[in-house]
Amino acid sequence: MKKFLRIISLVCVISLLLGFAVVTKAEEPSASIDIQAKSAVLMEQSTGKVLFEVNSHEKLPPASVTKVMTMVLIMEAIDNGKISFDDLVTCSEYAASMGGSQVYLEPGEQMTVQDMLKAIAVASGNDASVAMAEHICGSEEAFVKAMNDKAKELGMNDTNFVNCNGLDTENHYTSAYDIALMSRELLKYPKIHDYLTIWIDSLREGKFGLANTNKLVRFYKGANGIKTGSTSKALYCLSASAQRDGMQLIATIMAAPTSSQRFSSASKLLDYGFAQYAVVRGVEKDEAVGEINVSKGMYPKVKLQTAAEFNLLVEKGKQGSIDKKVNITDNVMAPVEKGQKVGDIVFSSNGEEIGKVDVVTAEAIEKITVGKVFNKLVKRWLNARN
Structure with a gap:
């Protein structure tokens, strides 16, 4: 069968x-x-x-x-x-x-x-x-x-x-x-x-x-x-x-x-x-946006990325251009969580706001302590000897 x-x-x-x-x-x-x-x-x-x-x-x-x-x-x-x-x-x-x-x-x-x-x-x-x-x-x-x-x-x-x-x-x-x-x-x-x-x-x-x-x-x-x-x-x-x-x-x-x-x-x-x-592209999700300083963190800087994608759907022949303005803080205090909002990107067309996307941290940064600094120095010393 x-x-x-x-x-x-x-x-x-x-x-x-x-x-x-x-x-x-x-x-x-x-x-x-x-x-x-x-x-x-x-x-x-x-x-x-x-x-x-x-x-x-x-x-x-x-x-x-x-x-x-x-x-x-x-x-x-x-x-x-x-x-x-x-x-x-x-x-x-x-x-x-x-x-x-x-x-x-x-x-x-x-x-x-x-x-x-x-x-x-x-x-x-x-x-x-x-x-x-x-x-x-x-x-x-x-x-x-x-x-x-x-x-x-x-x-x-x-x-x-x-x-x-x-x-x-x-x-x-x-x-x-x-x-x-x-x-x-x-x-x-x-x-x-x-x-x-x-x-x-x-x-x-x-x-x-x-x-x-x-x-x-x-x-x-x-x-x-x-x-x-x-x-x-x-x-x-x-x-x-x-x-x-x-x-x-x-x-x-x-x-x-x-x-x-x-x-x-x-x-x-x-x-x-x-x-x-037609679709006019703004940003992709997880697109790199640079980095900012981290105060009292295990690392001095944290990388940033977009939290979502942004696209604009337009009638053909009316695409024009999308202007974007990045607004982010100069620094952030540790501890820093991954995905923590630190600003946004505002999109506009012909002077009118049409949308925005959050800018977030791409990684977590721990707060610095004496013990963590000591451990970090020991690891560096051991790596150097090897």
Whole structure:
């Protein structure tokens, strides 16, 4: 049976590759875009600014676009060191029982976190999603609670998750705006693009073929994610991302009547954004800002950096220039904590303030004491002798 399913998966991959075509011809820039879906949002990733929206806060079933949040929590767990890409994940009987899109995991079968992520991002595996939920939180129920907690943290006020894979169930909903918010969060992890941009791949040492359900990854210039979803209740949904000329856009589509309409609608949104807008860079997060003196510290100076990034989204042809003024104190008294605010950078355009970013210490500096000075001198002496 398993061998038969693998053969079927390879046939499906070939069929998808040969049978799909999507039109991505650029639209003329317009404030009115023909979107063939019940709800839609276009958002710029670095600023979070909404460039276009239709029924953006309507609560609708998201189908497998739910897995955007599942991947957010997976990447967060990896980033925090709770799990690693090489960890082995064991599939439970419950995870193996999931219907819909799957990679046909068997109870007791093991895959690495890396392969599970591939199964989720590329093949939209419901079984892999539940297996990862159980691996991280012990149960899908606990993982779903973490999903809803993260949604609140991100300001996703139109959302309630009941499962981690998006299978239709009562009271499981989100909005196009909230999908853009969690997609924006997912894109903060650069490594996720290794999975979101896969076109074709395989699992089980090449025996199980995969084809990306997000066809824009193959057919839209600059596309780099994110996730599709479809059920009889949700219809056709999509969170699509693309990057050109240093600008990252997110287009979310909910309840499109057909699969091709969700892709064409997302393409229209992305075309509009790239044609009409540009990002002017201010500063990057953790960008060096020099150093200041430290009074009564173990070291005489402390390095400074920016606490966040700052970008300005502007209409094309109106970029102008951003002026920035650095305001920092001359010195600071030890002890100094890492991340301690010592000033800010104020950004302005045409004489008007448009934003600011805190300047913070890049390291901790202890307060000097006689004992610490003695230890320091001893270490220097020993190093010199060696």
